[in-house]
Amino acid sequence: MADLRHLDLRGEAAAPPGPAAPLGMSEDAWIEVIHRMDEIYADLVRYQVDLEEKNAALEEAQRFIDSVLSSMSDVLVVANVQGRIQRANKAMVNLLGRSEAELVGTELSALFALSAAPMIANFPDHIRTGGILDCEIEILAANGEAVPLAVNCSPRYDNEGTLSGMVVTGRPLGELRRAYRDLQETHKQLKTAQQHLVQSEKMASLGRLVAGVAHELNNPISFVFGNMHTLQRYGERLQDYLDLVQRGAPPDLLEQARKSNRIDRILKDLGPLIAGSLEGAERVSDIVQNLRHFATPQHQKCSTFDLCRLVESSLAWVSKAVRQQAQIRLDMPAELPVHNSEGHVQQILINLIQNAFDAMNGMDQPRLDLRVSATDGHARVQVRDHGSGISEDNLLRVFDPFFTTKAVGKGTGLGLYISYGLAAEQCAGALSVRNHPDGGAEFTLEIPMEAPHG
Ligand SMILES: Nc1ncnc2c1ncn2[C@@H]1O[C@H](COP(=O)(O)OP(=O)(O)OP(=O)(O)O)[C@@H](O)[C@H]1O
Ligand SMILES: [Mg+2]
Structure with missing residues (x-):
């Protein structure tokens, strides 16, 4: 557009009218015309500046929208109410291997796999009653492969609030599935590591159990051992004394032997020694019993x-x-x-x-x-x-x-x-x-x- 500010309107308009005004216009009338033209020129300049500012803002908004759309990893398509594509973002262009210009004007349903076509064809009807959330649809990628997408579709309204089309966004599920597979793999590794840990903890626990059982058994067994050694010594002394009795030794000799062998003390000790040994043996038997219960709990009659x-x-x-x-x-x-x-x-x-x-x-x-x-x-x-x-x-x-x-x-x-x-x-x-x-x-x-x- 020519720059109105450089046009010398006044110069042309103010060209000398000749010695006398041809149509009999007075000088005042000319000045009036020049004023009006001045005003019109000022208005034109103002409109021009306004327009340029608005244009710059529009271009800025356009660039902003473009940069947002092209930085999205999800695919996005804007279509009119008839389901014809109006815009497609970079992710969609890359996935389909077709330029945005090629896509604009084509049927949205033509992008998707045949099986999904009827569903897509219904999108315009669906969005009148609300959006479509997370439905899985396959789209035909550039290499001919059907790529599954999790698709959302929402209605788009113009500035008067009338339905003007729809916005379809989709997330390629391949990535999600890969992430899920990775997660599963990591989970498997974690489980194996955990099993190893449990296994080594079990071995350590078994060690503790054996140490505990050994400790528990050691007490009563040493007690029984100690008692048995004493009983053995007592038995020898009783044997000596009984030999004398059997041989019919005189009473004073018997009395002396009874004292030196501490027979009375032995007889007094005998009861507690046997009771203590029995208790120790019972304790051992209890421990063994408990261990058996632990290994296989026995069903008892009620x-x-x-x-x-x-x-x-x-x-x-x-x-x-x-x-x-x-x-x-x-x-x-x-x-x-x-x-x-x-x-x-x-x-x-x-x-x-x-x-x-x-x-x-x-x-x-x-x-x-x-x-x-x-x-x-x-x-x-x-x-x-x-x-x-x-x-x-x-x-x-x-x-x-x-x-x-x-x-x-x-x-x-x-x-x-x-x-x-x-x-x-x-x-x-x-x-x-x-x-x-x-x-x-x-x-x-x-x-x-x-x-x-x-
Ligand atoms: N009444 C309690 N108050 C506080 N802690 C308890 C109590 N009962 C059990 N515990 C905790 O639970 C743990 C396990 O008890 P559990 O009876 O299984 O084994 P334990 O008593 O350690 O050994 P044992 O096999 O000889 O019974 C105990 O070591 C203790 O830390
Ligand atoms: Mg306990």
């Missing part, structure tokens, strides 16, 4: 027993073994007959009570609350100690095999694992744990009062 008495006797058993006594609060009915596996229930209760005493070891005033109750055909025993409770992390792990916070040789970490299994599988019940709101851990054993497997 019997009817009083749960309250069983709680009391379990408490008595543990109390006998622990050094520090505790203040016990029992909250239970006079009796609660239950038909279930008595031996297993007792084993669970002993484990829970033993753990409770362990948790309060060294406390000034250890307190243990035992509560027995029944609702809806289920009996419940709650064992709550007043120790420091269990940390949130450990709450999830206390039932894991070999989980223990006790020193090596003190705990195998099997007590709760076995109890949990026994409660669920042998007693048809459940064992759970929580930290009591007023402090300490609380374990709850719930069993049916009439076991289903009778």
Whole structure:
């Protein structure tokens, strides 16, 4: 466009009219015309500047939209209400291997695989009632391959709010699928690594278990050994004395032999020595029995027993073994007959009570609350100690095999694992744990009062 500012309109218009104005115009009239032309010229210049500014803004907006569209990795196509393409972004052009100019004006449905054509043809109808979200459609790529896309389609309105077309965006699923495959591969590797870790943890746990069992067996066995050596010595002395008796030795010799061989002392010691040895042997047998239970929990026949008495006797058993006594609060009915596996229930209760005493070891005033109750055909025993409770992390792990916070040789970490299994599988019940709101851990054993497997 010619630059109006350089046209010398006034020069032409103001060309000397000649000695007299041809149409009899006065000088004033000419000046008036020149003024008007001046104004028109100023207006024209203003419009020109406005136009150029608007044009620059429009070009800037256009560049901005282009740069946004071409930086998108998702494909984007704009179509009119008839489904004819008006614009396509760079990702779409690259995927299809056709220029935007080629695409403009073609049918949107022609871009997609044949199977998807009817669906695309329905897009204009669909968008009148709302958008289309995440439907999987295959598009024909430049190399002829059908590339799956997750497609969204939304309506486009003009500035009067009338539907003017639609905007279709699509994300190639190949990339997502590849990412998913990578994720799966990483997950597999992670699982293998985890299995190795579990395996080595199992071996370490087995080591701890063996160390624990060895430690547990060592005490009663050394006790029995010690007693047996003493009994052997006692036996020799008794033999000497009995020989004298058999040979009919005189009373004073017998008396002397009785004293020198300390026969009276031997006779006094004999009872406790044998009782102690038996106890040691029983302890060994118990440990072996427990290990067998651990390896293959035996199914026991159910019997009817009083749960309250069983709680009391379990408490008595543990109390006998622990050094520090505790203040016990029992909250239970006079009796609660239950038909279930008595031996297993007792084993669970002993484990829970033993753990409770362990948790309060060294406390000034250890307190243990035992509560027995029944609702809806289920009996419940709650064992709550007043120790420091269990940390949130450990709450999830206390039932894991070999989980223990006790020193090596003190705990195998099997007590709760076995109890949990026994409660669920042998007693048809459940064992759970929580930290009591007023402090300490609380374990709850719930069993049916009439076991289903009778
Ligand atoms: N009443 C409790 N208060 C706090 N922590 C507890 C309590 N009961 C169990 N725990 C935690 O749970 C862990 C596992 O208990 P579990 O009875 O299975 O094994 P253990 O007592 O360590 O060994 P054992 O096999 O000899 O019973 C314990 O080491 C302890 O950390
Ligand atoms: Mg235990």
